Amino acid sequence: MELLHLHYFRTVAEELNFTHAANRLFISQPALSMTIKKLERELDTELFNRNGRTITLTNQGRILLQSVEKIENELALVKDRLSNPEQDVTISLASSHGRFIQILLAEFLVNPSATLFNTEILSNREILSQLLTDEIHFSISFMEIKHPEVTSEPVIEEDIVLTYPGHYTEQEVMRVLYDNETAKSFLFPSHNKDYNSFIKLKMTEFSLYADSIRYIDDVSLQVALRQQRHFSFVPVSVCRELKLPFVAKDNLTIVSKIYLSRLSRGLTEEQQTVYDTIKQFFLREAASFVK
Structure with missing residues (x-):
């Protein structure tokens, strides 16, 4: 299978007309038709449905076209990098x-x-x-x-700490932390299941359970945390950035690595x-x- 033949195929697939494709490629229409037939024999499949002068891509043709587009686009990028080695990385x-x-x-x-x-x-x-x-x-x-x-x-390493509603003091948090209502007030980021599984495993080790888990996206999570109405385990660097209260006790700190x-x-x-x-x-x- 030659790259030139794949390029011919892509041109026919874009034009859906052998005459127009041949003119665009500056070759004769019979030569182009023979090349496509050779490609079909090599792949042992039909790439086009032919009905007189009307042609359409078969399912196999559409699959090949997607691959050819990727190949030619990658080759163009490589050619550009080779001709411009000093361009931005x-x-x-x-x-x-x-x-x-x-x-x-x-x-x-x-x-x-x-x-x-x-x-x-x-x-x-x-x-x-x-x-x-x-x-x-x-x-x-x-x-x-x-x-x-x-x-x-x-x-x-980084510390992941427990932030809490702003109307509590840290001492009050330690008294209400295991109440049923508190368990319903935890927030989790929706984009990262790995992180959530990790945090929930650590919460289990702390004997903490989130009965009604609320998942929200990163932007909404930051907005909600700034309101200081929920509990959540977040990196201490985020607490400092958002000026959030957090429990400083080591027995409620999750040590993770980056x-x-x-x-x-x-x-x-x-x-x-x-x-x-x-x-x-x-x-x-x-x-x-x-x-």
């Missing part, structure tokens, strides 16, 4: 939490010439999948990414530079992540 990274991305973008995009980032908020399973397929270069998460092809290193993960085979020089810079940033700011 774009780093693709994912995180288990939007706050990690916010922290990094605030730190690294203040410079007009700074590295550009493609970012996503994903579950650990999605992060692993995209690392293995090179869709992202590295990730930042609160849990280790376990796979033989992935290096996942803990960078710093991991940087990448493929074990390594990164390019530019990617490694950004990776190391992010790692040093977290190490430098480690004190802000603990009580």
